[in-house]
Amino acid sequence: MLLLSTVTLLLAAVLTGLIRRYALTYKVLDIPNQRSSHSVPTPRGGGLAIVLAFSVAMLWLFFDRQLTGTSLALLGSTLLVAAIGFCDDHGEVAARWRFLTHLLAAIIALELLGGLPVVLVPAPFDALFGRLSVNPGWLGYPLGALFLVWALNLFNFMDGTDGIAASEALFVSSALAGYLFFIDQSLCGVALSLAAACSGFLLWNWPKAKIFMGDVGSGFIGLLLGLLILLAAQQAAVLLYCGLILFGAFIVDASYTLAVRMFSRQKWYAAHCSHTYQHAAKRFGHLPVLLASWAINCGWLLPVSLWIFKHPSHALAGVIVAYLPLIYLAYRFKAGQSELVVS
Template sequence: MIYIILLILSFLLTYFIKNYMIKKSLVASVNERSSHTTPTPHGGGIALSLTWFLGLGYLYFMGEIEASLFYALLFGAVISIVSFFDDIYELSPKLRLIVQSLIAVGGIFAIGGLNQIDLGFFVIENQIITNIFAFFMIVWFINLYNFLDGINGYAGSEAVFLALAGFVLFGGAHFAVLAVAVLGFLFWNWNKAKIFMGDVGSTLLGYNIAIFTLYYANQESSNLWIWIILFGVFWFDATLTLLRRKRNGEQLSQAHKKHAYQRLTQSGWSHYKVTNYSIGLNFVLFAIVYFVSNIFVAFLLALIVLYISMKFVDRKKAFE
């Protein structure tokens, strides 16, 4: 019953925020980085975030979520609030990075740090090294999710996929809460978007995925690789694009439209088709995780799939 209530709440909040943003002319302008052509209200992530934290609080008071995970996820409220003001006032990159760094430290502290990193042939147990890795992973996940929130349904469908995959593989009511919180928003963002998520939603989702990765990696070291595989569509695109732009000598802080999803839309694909393509890739990655018992073989297979998918994108629209 609680999940139906949260779904309806997210749906209605997104609807009212959409109308309010239109009334106040608070719409996302079209710029050189945009993949949309019509000014559209943003801030749908506010509804998503409010629903998520209400559901999270419910789980905590009902004893359905472990305290360490609850407090780690609760730090996401800070990044949502800061991102809300960033959506309105465009805060400086330095301030955003400082906040993200502090949140990363808080999240790592709440879950007790990252115990180890199993590389298959070698296990890293030095807490300085593992927690430095955890720190940069959280900051990178926050930013890459924000980078890839650019077309209708893309970031929202990725979050729903990861929530459902997490629920199937690990259980946990928090995954169900995340799924319904995003689904209520996604109704208004799917296909022809009537509202965008904004940084307030995308940065929170990136942070949540990072915390899930670390939390479950502490339960079983191979889970680190499971989450990296499941999140492959996003991190592979963002990381490879960053490395390619670095190789080209580009200013990395400059706005661009070179991510795979952006190049597919430039090639003539609709937002709907690109999003469905990413969903299909996600199902393949889930099948690899689910059916391949050796996690390192699974990771290798996932890399091959992601590489082939990127070469496909390159043929549709070359990286320049």
């Protein structure tokens, strides 16, 4: 595992440098506009390095007999999203084609996965009805598709300041790998490979970023993290709740912002810069926001997820407790509103 992670990290770092040179040569740049968090044209599409390095790691695990063909095919569905993202980074792709590709990738993944896993519903419900297992059956497909497509898109929405998306992926995948180490070594290797690939890219994306991830990376990682959470939940139902908590900073910010924009009758589907982290970055700068994100993840969300991992009966309460301060932050920073007015 250590050798694989090291090779993946180094490969991602080298590939990111090469892709940056390519982007500068062929003018694949993110040009600043009124919605941007940066002020100078910056190369984009560096997430391709994460895709390539991670794919090499998956082939390594497969040929080392640590990954089944079904698992490889399942994770390969993310390449569809990476492909449409790559095209979008080089020339805008219509939103309907992006959405259809995202939906197709989610459906393929769910078909290979067999729908949503059986979910254990913890206290207080089990105190009333006994230990309750919910098998979503055919509903697992629409619910699973909704979860995966939302995970994919929210990650894309949240990729807007230096280092934040790669850091989130590194945190969530590393924490999941820690849990899976005791449950499923093959899935642990997958999660560690993603963490290593994101670490190599982050060397170039840390403030002040020398290259941006682009849609090729953000969509790929968002779908992959959603799949990892579902795959982990197949091994232990409590890991569904752990995953939702670990991913909480992105889930709450993106969901709260979207809800505010919809209920205030804004064009919620249009590009904007009104997420909590974007308002905070305008006020405090990229690096302080990134460090605050790490502090929230490691100092709050990780301990709460550890608690429910050890005490699964507290899972629902743990999700609520984990999310409440994040919802307050979104409220405090006026997420979803165009103008930054902090009370």
